[in-house]
Amino acid sequence: MSQSSGLNPYLELKLIVPTEQALDEIAARAKLADCLAMPPVRIPPPVGYVCMISDPDGNRIEISHNQQVYQKVQERWRQRA
Numbered sequence: 001m002s003q004s005s006g007l008n009p010y011l012e013l014k015l016i017v018p019t020e021q022a023l024d025e026i027a028a029r030a031k032l033a034d035c036l037a038m039p040p041v042r043i044p045p046p047v048g049y050v051c052m053i054s055d056p057d058g059n060r061i062e063i064s065h066n067q068q069v070y071q072k073v074q075e076r077w078r079q080r081a
Helices: 020-032 069-080
Strands: 013-016 036-043 048-054 060-065
Touching: 020 036, 020 048, 020 060
Parallel strands: 013 060
Antiparallel strands: 036 048, 048 060
């Protein structure tokens, strides 16, 4: 039995891919490997097109395309500077 790395439930790893096709390919491979935690879904801005996979310890890894969260954070940081 794997020991949890302690990331859940407060830390989420995110990967950004350049195209929806890349995200769909990752989701298809994850489904075949039985580790697709959430199939691809479109969520209104700033979230975008996302899916989630699980690692062997049960941590979630979010794969996204066209996610605008990073840009929103940069905008807010610039406003404070």
